[in-house]
Amino acid sequence: MDKRIIANIKTLGIDMIHEAESGHPGIVLGAAPILYTLFSRHMCINKDDASWMNRDRFILSAGHGSALLYATFYMAGLGYSLEDLKCFRQINAKTAGHPEYGVSPFVEATTGPLGQGIAMATGMALGGKILGERYQTSDNTKLFDYYVYVLCGDGDLMEGISAEAMSFAGTHQLDNLIVLYDSNQISLDGKTHTTFTENVLQRCAACNWHTIEVDGEDIDAIDLAIQEAKTVNKPTIIQCNTTIGKGSFLEGKNTVHGKPLSIEDIANIKQLHSILDEPFYVDFEAKQTFTDIIYKRSLHKYQKFTDIYHQFILENPEREIELTSFMHNQEISIDEIDFSFPTEEESTRVSNGKVMNEIAKMSPFFLGGSADLSSSTMTYLKDMGDISCHSYLGKNIWFGVREHAMGAILNGLALTNFKVFGSTFLVFSDYLRPAIRLSALMHLSIFYIFTHDSIEVGEDGPTHEPIEQLASLRAIPNTLVFRPCDTREIIGSWKYALKKKCPSIFALSRGNVPLLSSSDIDKVSLGAYVVRKEKQNLSGTIVASGTEVSKAIKVAEMLERENNLFFRVVSMPCLNIFKNMSKSYQQEVLGDTTIFVMEAGSSCGLEGISTSTKTLLTIDTFGRSGKKQDVMKALAFTEEQLKRRILDVYGVKHEK
Amino acid sequence: MDKRIIANIKTLGIDMIHEAESGHPGIVLGAAPILYTLFSRHMCINKDDASWMNRDRFILSAGHGSALLYATFYMAGLGYSLEDLKCFRQINAKTAGHPEYGVSPFVEATTGPLGQGIAMATGMALGGKILGERYQTSDNTKLFDYYVYVLCGDGDLMEGISAEAMSFAGTHQLDNLIVLYDSNQISLDGKTHTTFTENVLQRCAACNWHTIEVDGEDIDAIDLAIQEAKTVNKPTIIQCNTTIGKGSFLEGKNTVHGKPLSIEDIANIKQLHSILDEPFYVDFEAKQTFTDIIYKRSLHKYQKFTDIYHQFILENPEREIELTSFMHNQEISIDEIDFSFPTEEESTRVSNGKVMNEIAKMSPFFLGGSADLSSSTMTYLKDMGDISCHSYLGKNIWFGVREHAMGAILNGLALTNFKVFGSTFLVFSDYLRPAIRLSALMHLSIFYIFTHDSIEVGEDGPTHEPIEQLASLRAIPNTLVFRPCDTREIIGSWKYALKKKCPSIFALSRGNVPLLSSSDIDKVSLGAYVVRKEKQNLSGTIVASGTEVSKAIKVAEMLERENNLFFRVVSMPCLNIFKNMSKSYQQEVLGDTTIFVMEAGSSCGLEGISTSTKTLLTIDTFGRSGKKQDVMKALAFTEEQLKRRILDVYGVKHEK
Numbered sequence A, B: 001m002d003k004r005i006i007a008n009i010k011t012l013g014i015d016m017i018h019e020a021e022s023g024h025p026g027i028v029l030g031a032a033p034i035l036y037t038l039f040s041r042h043m044c045i046n047k048d049d050a051s052w053m054n055r056d057r058f059i060l061s062a063g064h065g066s067a068l069l070y071a072t073f074y075m076a077g078l079g080y081s082l083e084d085l086k087c088f089r090q091i092n093a094k095t096a097g098h099p100e101y102g103v104s105p106f107v108e109a110t111t112g113p114l115g116q117g118i119a120m121a122t123g124m125a126l127g128g129k130i131l132g133e134r135y136q137t138s139d140n141t142k143l144f145d146y147y148v149y150v151l152c153g154d155g156d157l158m159e160g161i162s163a164e165a166m167s168f169a170g171t172h173q174l175d176n177l178i179v180l181y182d183s184n185q186i187s188l189d190g191k192t193h194t195t196f197t198e199n200v201l202q203r204c205a206a207c208n209w210h211t212i213e214v215d216g217e218d219i220d221a222i223d224l225a226i227q228e229a230k231t232v233n234k235p236t237i238i239q240c241n242t243t244i245g246k247g248s249f250l251e252g253k254n255t256v257h258g259k260p261l262s263i264e265d266i267a268n269i270k271q272l273h274s275i276l277d278e279p280f281y282v283d284f285e286a287k288q289t290f291t292d293i294i295y296k297r298s299l300h301k302y303q304k305f306t307d308i309y310h311q312f313i314l315e316n317p318e319r320e321i322e323l324t325s326f327m328h329n330q331e332i333s334i335d336e337i338d339f340s341f342p343t344e345e346e347s348t349r350v351s352n353g354k355v356m357n358e359i360a361k362m363s364p365f366f367l368g369g370s371a372d373l374s375s376s377t378m379t380y381l382k383d384m385g386d387i388s389c390h391s392y393l394g395k396n397i398w399f400g401v402r403e404h405a406m407g408a409i410l411n412g413l414a415l416t417n418f419k420v421f422g423s424t425f426l427v428f429s430d431y432l433r434p435a436i437r438l439s440a441l442m443h444l445s446i447f448y449i450f451t452h453d454s455i456e457v458g459e460d461g462p463t464h465e466p467i468e469q470l471a472s473l474r475a476i477p478n479t480l481v482f483r484p485c486d487t488r489e490i491i492g493s494w495k496y497a498l499k500k501k502c503p504s505i506f507a508l509s510r511g512n513v514p515l516l517s518s519s520d521i522d523k524v525s526l527g528a529y530v531v532r533k534e535k536q537n538l539s540g541t542i543v544a545s546g547t548e549v550s551k552a553i554k555v556a557e558m559l560e561r562e563n564n565l566f567f568r569v570v571s572m573p574c575l576n577i578f579k580n581m582s583k584s585y586q587q588e589v590l591g592d593t594t595i596f597v598m599e600a601g602s603s604c605g606l607e608g609i610s611t612s613t614k615t616l617l618t619i620d621t622f623g624r625s626g627k628k629q630d631v632m633k634a635l636a637f638t639e640e641q642l643k644r645r646i647l648d649v650y651g652v653k654h655e656k
Helices: A002-020 A025-041 A063-075 A082-086 A116-134 A154-158 A160-171 A200-206 A219-229 A263-272 A284-315 A317-327 A348-362 A403-414 A426-441 A455-460 A469-474 A487-497 A522-526 A547-563 A575-579 A583-590 A628-634 A639-655 B002-020 B025-041 B063-075 B082-086 B116-134 B154-158 B160-171 B200-206 B219-229 B263-272 B284-315 B317-327 B348-362 B403-414 B426-441 B455-460 B469-474 B487-497 B522-526 B547-563 B575-579 B583-590 B628-634 B639-655
Strands: A057-060 A148-152 A177-183 A210-215 A236-241 A366-370 A396-398 A419-425 A447-451 A480-482 A504-507 A529-532 A540-544 A567-571 A594-598 B057-060 B148-152 B177-183 B210-215 B236-241 B366-370 B396-398 B419-425 B447-451 B480-482 B504-507 B529-532 B540-544 B567-571 B594-598
Touching: A002 A025, A002 A063, A002 A082, A002 A263, A002 A284, A025 A063, A025 A148, A025 A177, A025 A219, A025 A284, A057 A063, A057 A116, A063 A082, A063 A284, A116 A148, A116 A154, A116 A160, A116 A177, A116 A403, A116 A426, A154 A160, A160 A200, A160 A403, A160 B160, A177 A219, A200 A210, A200 A236, A200 B200, A210 A219, A219 A236, A284 A317, A348 A366, A348 A447, A348 A487, A366 A396, A366 A403, A403 A419, A403 A426, A419 A426, A426 A447, A426 A469, A426 A504, A426 B426, A455 A628, A469 A480, A469 A504, A469 B469, A480 A487, A480 A575, A487 A504, A487 A522, A522 A575, A529 A547, A540 A547, A540 A639, A547 A567, A547 A594, A547 A639, A594 A639, B002 B025, B002 B063, B002 B082, B002 B263, B002 B284, B025 B063, B025 B148, B025 B177, B025 B219, B025 B284, B057 B063, B057 B116, B063 B082, B063 B284, B116 B148, B116 B154, B116 B160, B116 B177, B116 B403, B116 B426, B154 B160, B160 B200, B160 B403, B177 B219, B200 B210, B200 B236, B210 B219, B219 B236, B284 B317, B348 B366, B348 B447, B348 B487, B366 B396, B366 B403, B403 B419, B403 B426, B419 B426, B426 B447, B426 B469, B426 B504, B455 B628, B469 B480, B469 B504, B480 B487, B480 B575, B487 B504, B487 B522, B522 B575, B529 B547, B540 B547, B540 B639, B547 B567, B547 B594, B547 B639, B594 B639
Parallel strands: A057 A148, A148 A177, A177 A236, A210 A236, A366 A419, A419 A447, A447 A504, A480 A504, A540 A567, A540 A594, B057 B148, B148 B177, B177 B236, B210 B236, B366 B419, B419 B447, B447 B504, B480 B504, B540 B567, B540 B594
Antiparallel strands: A529 A567, B529 B567
């Protein structure tokens, strides 16, 4: 029966690809036995409750194997109809080209960009360890004890992000993480020996992983390996030696990787597996058997979870609300927090650290860490402990200098209902963009804290001074970039961000800023608002964000005092929000006048607000190394220079 | 004397940091013996000819150790004065906050963003292997036989990019690459054991590296290790066990990493090393000794190189021009190439592949590869061989699924005067942004070929469909993004790009486009130009790029035929160039009318051209999975829909 089920998964997969005229048959034929073994012998997942919190997670890191995944789900009775398979890769289908979280049922994470899956799985496994330690009954029975399984290919392991995540997983002893490595030594461009000759298992062992090697066709061996993995206190990688496109005329060749097979080849494969040569043939007996096996095992675990849950609540009635809110992935509301405000100038990174500490005190699920910069980004949660292999009870994660894995691990934790943040310098946001993009695509509410947000970094020079980062982050769809000017706007940004199903980026300053008398917590939700009204006859408006807001006010004061020009200053903590406000609100805020935009970064994305290129007080060249004031001067960004740049515009107008 | 020199390097380094009130003393005190050993016993570098092509390269991957580097250079007589040291981290100083290529003499690459240095060094080492095999005299003496040395820290090795590069270096047997690993088990946030417990040497061994472990204070041991490294046919990593901030009161603590030391501590360290306690004290005898050692050894090698060079030219007079042009890093001119043009519609990725093959035939130094997507990006150079450990004579590099390392390796090759390209899908440009940023910062002429440049990718879905990538790449300072519409514009883009000291990005289509009768090779240099004139009374202008140009022309034809509206179409192959053209040229091209911008990507950066947000025919949401036409329709991007969106604008106007 095992063989019949595997054969049917394979033929359905290649039929889907044939029908779609698009897809990746190589992995379907090569890795079907691995996926079948995992699902038939290990996965605990409830077909009637896809979001059951203690379900095992399966991540197809090799996301191009989506046909294999959907075919397996179909045969396992997990949320897919034959019609769904027939619509593979068609618009509006559940069976999206690559597995899409929120679109494709039972898909735990959107995958496709290689390496991300392993790293997100690492986050889910870490989440499992945290939950396991947090929620135990009096007899030390864990409420949460799920496993996270990954199927990955050579491509995943070549990506640096997987090396980062695996090193992290090894250090953190994530023994609930089991990676099945589909080792077929073929990638899109050919044999991997041309470029990938490392000893993967040895590399993993060096990173404190348990390693096992098996024949990828031998389901008993795979089963035993998974069993063994569950007995060790390390993450495990099981290298399954497979043949890409097994059974196809193109078996073992890179040409079988990413194109539909010929009709003759499909017929050949079906004959090989004694499957009737008709499109989408289903062996319903096989399907029922597979479905039943999983259901029966899972139901047992599901009921056990329910029992433990009730026992836990009985023993800890005061924690029921917490647990329920977690399982329902409820938003954090910070309306009740009585935040304090600084009495002296301080940097927004420092102010933000204080705000975050208050939020963390209120929500047990608000946690995160830094890519080895917490002493600079100020995101450490004081007196709330660290998360390490010695104890997962804390709230501070030490990601190491691994920005990219940090982003993906945050994705994994958010997919496990944690409210998470990660921090680094704004300029290094470039290192984790692919992970942020996935946060956005999956509608995950994640908080990226990026400090040292402009050339005011000074001495560290251009490699550490962001220029294009604000613009390029704002350009990511479904992403909010906040650049608050003081504590009030920081609080407002958090209030807004915590309610949104999207990643929120906080760009924060290294240098001190004053608490403005006119800043407003609630008006952050408008994207931009007036922080300084013109005294009379509006001469112009300066739109600014972050550190530049207080600077703009000073410039406006100079212009009034020295030049009798009356400027309005608009603080724009979030361009993304402001752009989506009504035209009338935008006009009301900006005024019917010359509009300047002052931001210590790229003009890209700000032209829509600025009256012309001349009124863009921005920086489109790289920064410099030197004292903050000298760098500002070199880039024409001191208050005096900014004032002159504004006056120049009026000078030109005057001459007309 | 060794000790005296090392001591003086250390005290100068901490004096610099004290004077600058900024910098990283930890590595100065911890790694000075390593750097001293390397420079005094191995480096061949000519103080009078910094760009000597056969010099050994040293890359400070841990770029924050710049004070150590400059102090060493000063003591070694390499291009720095005491005054330079006193201006450390000040504006316009040679002694920039992090080592800057082109600013700081003898600095081979800009470093600071961790991990990049190792990967760039990998590129330089690969360059060395290519040169070594290409240029040999009749008795097999290599003209180029330099070594590439790297000093890296824990942070570098945590970054995924270093794992990618090291796996590549191992596979390619870059035995001229020697990494000195300053292993102090401390990073900015604390001890590395919280997050970095892997066995680095074992991991490297798994990647086909030779590994050695030494005491980082023992200069003879370090020397011997480097000698040993030179005897094996693999890259070598030498783990030098050090103590961060050695001799400081803060020795061994993370607090010594990144802040100036106290005056008391500086006095203490000077006393410890018997150095006079005065600022910037120099032991001139020590300085002279160090300078002489390096100079003497290097001069010998330098003269030998000159001899071999002459012998080579004598034996191969026909290759003198080639070699000279290479050593002078001369531009490639393609004016003489007689390119052919397609007679049928074809994708710009295919057209570009043909153009690149022609360029490659002409220049021996034009080479590159793909991150395992050459069969999709079409950048394979036919009949020009592969670069592998078996032979470095070819021109195609197999980077593997390692976009980030690819970018950095390209940087390393470009720093070695090669004219290089790398390719992947546009959406995955996110994986290598930090490397592209360094290409731009270092003014390197590198060609990034990014194909599958829009939602027309279709079935692969949103993970594979770029939206924000064009905008975010255009926002990088000193970077050109070309999105040519056909073969003529591709040729024009190359003509322009090959002459510029900056990275050039080519965004190319998966789908077919026609060769336009009105497209123009030379007008690419204007950034944008008219490809379709309005028949009469200009109704509006559509600015488009790439695939959208022929689409815009069709829409314009429909509008003329069906609605009697007369549209001009402007092709804009390079927004970056167009933005810098004169206002009068811009106005001449765009016309005094309503200006639409049609681009299958983010509106960010295009608002400056478009008349209003309503005239932006762009896509600010993620793509979808489905057939190309269905995806286009879902995102309102079919020709019919685009026409209607344009008519809507006129309808609104009409109603006014």
